[in-house]
Amino acid sequence: MHDVLIVGAGPAGSTAANLLAQAGVRAVTLDRDVFPRFHIGESLLPIDLPIFARLGVAMDRTRWQYKQGAEFIDERTGEYAFFSFADGLDGTPAHAWQVDRAAFDKMLADVAVSRGADIRFRERVTDIAIADDHVRVTSDRGEHRARFLLDCTGQDAMLGRGARTIAPLHELGRAAVFCHFDDLAPDVRQELGDQGNIKVLIVEDGWHWLIPMHGGRLSVGLVKWRGKLDDDAFEAALAASPLCRRLTAGARRSDTRTIRNWSYKNTRPSGPRWACVGDACAFLDPVFSSGVSLAMLGAERTVDALVPALAAGREGAADLMAPVHASMEVAYVSFEQLIRRFYHTRMVSHLFFARTPDPMLRKGLISMLAGDVWRDDNPFQDMLRGSRVQPQRVTTPNE
Incomplete structure (x- = not known):
C-alpha cells in the first residue's frame, strides 16, 4: 500500500513526485512512455523560478535559452510591441526560459528521482478504481494500491475523459500545426539568442509562435480558433510572413505535426481520494x-494540501x-479572460500596441504575462475581473 499513486511523469507528475519524496511520503509514479519523449510547449514563464528552486532544479544558459520577455507583431499593419518581464509590478520575477521539452521533462523526472521519488517508465495504466478506503490502479505490469491518486496524465486527462467531465472552452484556440527549424543562419541565431523572446505574430483568427531555443533551434507554430487549420494552411501562413521566411531561410526543417482538442476544463477535477493536476x-x-507553469504550480499546491491530510488521516475528504481548485481557478479564469480579449476585442490595438499606454496597466499586463496572477495589486487583472468577455456556457458533453 502506497500513500500516493501518480499517473503521468510530465511536469505536473514529476513536480508532485519530487515534493512528496521531500516530505517523506511513500509515492510511486507510473508513465507509459520512456523519457526523453517529444512534447510541445517550450516557452516557460518567470513565475516558475521559485518552484524550480524548491525542486532543486538548476536552470542556466549552457543548456536552456534565456527568455527576457515577449514580442507581439502584426505584419499586416507594421505594429510591434515588446514586453520585458523586468518591467512588471514589483516582485514579479524578471526572466524565464525556453526549453526543449523532451530534455526538460526528463530533467524534472531525474531530479525527482535524485530526491527519492519512485518513477516507473513504460508502465501503462489500464484501469483505475476508487474505493472508500483506497484507490486501485491496474497496469500492464500488475496492480497498485494507495491512499490517494493524482491524475497527471496531461491532455489525455484519464479520469476526466473516462467520466466524460471534459468540457470544451469555445472560441479559444482549437488546434496547432507546428515544426522545428535547425541550423539557423549564424546572424539569425545571434539575433534570436540575445534576448530569447517568444515572438507572437498575429494573423487572421489566430497567431503564430516563434520560439528560439538553445542550440540554434526555432519552434514555429500556427494556432487558430476558427477556420481551416491543416498542413496547407500552415504552409500558406509561413509563406505569407516575411519574418518567418527571413528567420528560417536555409534552415533544416523537421516534419510537421498537428495537435487538436485544445482549450477545455475538467468540470469535476477532484473527489474523495483523487485529484486531477x-x-x-x-x-x-x-x-x-501558461500550460507548464500552471501544471507545476498546481502540483505544488496539491501536494501542500495533501501531505498534512495524509499525516492526519483526512485524505479521503x-x-x-477545494482550496487548491479555488486558488488555481484564479489563474485559469485570469488567463482565459486575457485570451478571449486577445481574440475577440480590441485589447491588442488599444493596450499592446498603444503608443502611450497607461503605465500601471502596462505593468500589470506584464506581470500577468509572467504568470504572476496571485496578487491583489494588479490594476490590469482587476479590469479583467470587472468586465469579463462571456464564453459560451461550459457544460459536460453528456448534459
Whole structure:
C-alpha cells in the first residue's frame, strides 16, 4: 500500500513526485512512455523560478535559452510591441526560459528521482478504481494500491475523459500545426539568442509562435480558433510572413505535426481520494504560455494540501482539494479572460500596441504575462475581473 499513486511523469507528475519524496511520503509514479519523449510547449514563464528552486532544479544558459520577455507583431499593419518581464509590478520575477521539452521533462523526472521519488517508465495504466478506503490502479505490469491518486496524465486527462467531465472552452484556440527549424543562419541565431523572446505574430483568427531555443533551434507554430487549420494552411501562413521566411531561410526543417482538442476544463477535477493536476484539470489556448507553469504550480499546491491530510488521516475528504481548485481557478479564469480579449476585442490595438499606454496597466499586463496572477495589486487583472468577455456556457458533453 502506497500513500500516493501518480499517473503521468510530465511536469505536473514529476513536480508532485519530487515534493512528496521531500516530505517523506511513500509515492510511486507510473508513465507509459520512456523519457526523453517529444512534447510541445517550450516557452516557460518567470513565475516558475521559485518552484524550480524548491525542486532543486538548476536552470542556466549552457543548456536552456534565456527568455527576457515577449514580442507581439502584426505584419499586416507594421505594429510591434515588446514586453520585458523586468518591467512588471514589483516582485514579479524578471526572466524565464525556453526549453526543449523532451530534455526538460526528463530533467524534472531525474531530479525527482535524485530526491527519492519512485518513477516507473513504460508502465501503462489500464484501469483505475476508487474505493472508500483506497484507490486501485491496474497496469500492464500488475496492480497498485494507495491512499490517494493524482491524475497527471496531461491532455489525455484519464479520469476526466473516462467520466466524460471534459468540457470544451469555445472560441479559444482549437488546434496547432507546428515544426522545428535547425541550423539557423549564424546572424539569425545571434539575433534570436540575445534576448530569447517568444515572438507572437498575429494573423487572421489566430497567431503564430516563434520560439528560439538553445542550440540554434526555432519552434514555429500556427494556432487558430476558427477556420481551416491543416498542413496547407500552415504552409500558406509561413509563406505569407516575411519574418518567418527571413528567420528560417536555409534552415533544416523537421516534419510537421498537428495537435487538436485544445482549450477545455475538467468540470469535476477532484473527489474523495483523487485529484486531477495540470492539463488533466484544464488546458487553455497556449498563446500566453501558461500550460507548464500552471501544471507545476498546481502540483505544488496539491501536494501542500495533501501531505498534512495524509499525516492526519483526512485524505479521503471529498472537499480536500477545494482550496487548491479555488486558488488555481484564479489563474485559469485570469488567463482565459486575457485570451478571449486577445481574440475577440480590441485589447491588442488599444493596450499592446498603444503608443502611450497607461503605465500601471502596462505593468500589470506584464506581470500577468509572467504568470504572476496571485496578487491583489494588479490594476490590469482587476479590469479583467470587472468586465469579463462571456464564453459560451461550459457544460459536460453528456448534459
